[in-house]
Amino acid sequence: MDFKQLYPHFIEEFDDKPKEACGVFGMIAPGEEVARLAFFGLYALQHRGQESCGIATFDNSNVFIHKDVGMVSQVFDEKNLSKLKGDIVVGHTRYSTTGSNNVCNAQPVLVSHKDKKIALAHNGNLVNANLLRESLIKNGYSFESTTDSEVMAKLIVQELDKGNDLTTAIKTTFSQCKGAYSIVIGTNDYLIAIRDPDGVRPLCIGNTSSGKYVIASESCALDIIGAAFVRDVAPGEIIFINRQQKLNSNLFVSSIKPHHCIFELIYFSRPDSTFKGLSIYHFRKELGRQLAREAPVKADYVISVPDSGTPAAIGFAEESKLPFGEALIKNRYIGRTFIQPSQMLRELGIRLKLNPIRDIIAGKKIVVVDDSIVRGNTSRKIVRLLKDSGAKEVHMRISSPPVQWPCFYGIDIDSREQLIAAKSNSIDEITKFIEADSLKYISHEGMIKSTSLQREIFCTACFSGEYPIEIPPELEGAKLRYEQAASN
Ligand code: SF4
Incomplete structure (x- = not known):
């Protein structure tokens, strides 16, 4: 089902605001009902995307996932939440900025390497996704969705297939990605958070009263589950967290020049979220x-x-x-x-x-x-x-x-x-x-x-035309670029 295709006029007619891309949520919490906590986290992030949503959970050897088109309250119920077992969770709520809105584009994206699964949830947009996708296809990788998020997930798989360990695979993948991405990844062993070197989209770390780490697009998703804000994920930072709550941080680029989206402060983020410690x-x-x-x-x-x-x-x-x-x-x-x-x-x-x-x-x-x-x-x-x-x-x-x-x-x-x-x-x-x-x-x-x-720490491109991350000319108006290419 794709409600934009079914009812295109309705959406256009009554909704004249720019749309946010997505909200992401992740947690690693042995002994906690992580799927239920993610459900409430996604509820708090619903304003960031209302087209589809999903939750993936991991235990030591299995993955469980449920995702669909619709809002959090429509997609999840007691029955499907109770099947999401485990102690690591990744959740996502989506508005489609790349690819159309249908269930195969819903996230988290789930990919496999040998017997290991990886679930990835993404907020943002890659500007070089086309090139990366073409090179992956040339190398024999196929795609189930039309999203740039699957491009990133498949790049990680490609690096693992080359024999790299997970840390190297992730570092190598994201050093090739250009654009905006705030990402949460789940595996059987780790919760991973990644933010692009410009820090365009928000991503923060929280801690529950029992000392369990939480990652979320906005601090309002920490508040709803009683977690305290710890800090923002830094631009260009990769964080690995294991079940013992050991947090390992790396930078995957040598120079960082933040360009936070100023529209997050003006409109997108919830007013009860924070930016650099101050309320929106x-x-x-x-x-x-x-x-x-x-x-x-x-x-x-x-x-x-x-x-x-x-x-x-x-x-x-x-x-x-x-x-x-x-x-x-x-x-x-x-x-x-x-x-x-x-x-x-x-x-x-x-x-x-x-x-x-x-x-x-x-x-x-x-x-x-x-x-x-x-x-x-x-x-x-x-x-x-x-x-x-x-x-x-x-x-x-x-x-x-x-x-x-x-x-x-x-x-x-x-x-x-x-x-x-x-x-x-x-x-x-x-x-x-x-x-x-x-x-x-x-x-x-x-x-x-x-x-x-300071002005320099912000992206203000939609007001000024000054884009901090270079834009390939073919991108303007190319939201559905993969579908168009496929139908030609
Ligand atoms: S400020 Fe930059 S990132 Fe934010 S909406 Fe405008 S162009 Fe996009």
């Missing part, structure tokens, strides 16, 4: 404060586009000394739905997701704060919704700069044609398109200043 919520509020200093407006109320725009809206309201009101209530349970869009649903549009509180809005000048504008359709619908609810004026304020460039590092913004800020020449044109009384974005400098960190 704190950063987002600061973005709102900075935005208020840069683009003040005389208004009656500041409201947010929930949920991701809320901390910035609170910061904007505090800095402007304006009241913050919750005027758009999110229907939290609509989520991803399999219902096909009838004419009636099309007419309901944004109302399926957001319901306005007219008492707050009617007759008022409203500042509405959101984290980003991608295509512009959702912003236009929100402005119309507020005006239909009686707003006198609607001023849109955005806590990121204009998104003008595609992302090749694991976020689904893969063509400039999709981006209103790339298509339209001016902010005035975008303001007209979304039908707002005014529109302002935070400046690039303001965004960086709000982090209190």
Whole structure:
């Protein structure tokens, strides 16, 4: 089943935000119910990918795996979780940035070398996956999926087939991989974590009260199982952890220049996660404060586009000394739905997701704060919704700069044609398109200043066009490149 193929219009129509690539989770914990803990870890990471998910567990000699299309609560139940035995676990929740969404692309990817199994879960995107895949095929390796994650797993197998030990095989594999990857690997003996030399996607280490190590995309997945944040996995670091909880760390590149995705701070990560020890919520509020200093407006109320725009809206309201009101209530349970869009649903549009509180809005000048504008359709619908609810004026304020460039590092913004800020020449044109009384974005400098960190440690390519990891020209708009190649 592939719900994008079944219901393509529905997804497009009601979901106009960039999509995260994936969430990963791993744990090595003799004596604990690791599959159940991974289930809750994946629940906390559900925002990073809602198309498919999976869990693989290992004991000393066996592997158990269950994965499918759907959200964590749809894919797992008591029956299938109870079959996932063992004390090492790797979990994954996926949005497809390379390859389409079907069950064979669900992760963890499971590969074999002799009688040993390896399960790999990946967040990010390789920019040289095509080349690596072609060379593997030339060397006689075949593929079951269309993901770059399977390319990495098969590269490890190729290195093992050459007679290398697992440490050398992993080091050699990842020194060939270019792009963004935060990875958790499970085997019968180890839990392994790997982060690319630019550290584009997040990956952190936690420790439970009984001293068991946990690896997760975000600290919110540690919190949910009662584990404490220890540290981030460093860019270019490979970590091996054994059952005795001995952690062995290696760097697989000689020079490290981090380029953390700044969009993680603005939108993707959960506000209760941390970045360099500080809450994402704190950063987002600061973005709102900075935005208020840069683009003040005389208004009656500041409201947010929930949920991701809320901390910035609170910061904007505090800095402007304006009241913050919750005027758009999110229907939290609509989520991803399999219902096909009838004419009636099309007419309901944004109302399926957001319901306005007219008492707050009617007759008022409203500042509405959101984290980003991608295509512009959702912003236009929100402005119309507020005006239909009686707003006198609607001023849109955005806590990121204009998104003008595609992302090749694991976020689904893969063509400039999709981006209103790339298509339209001016902010005035975008303001007209979304039908707002005014529109302002935070400046690039303001965004960086709000982090209190150096500009150099961030990737800001979707705002600036400056890509820290070289992009092959053939990649733009090539999300389904393997399928296209196969059908030619
Ligand atoms: S291009 Fe944008 S979304 Fe992609 S990694 Fe860089 S900052 Fe993040």
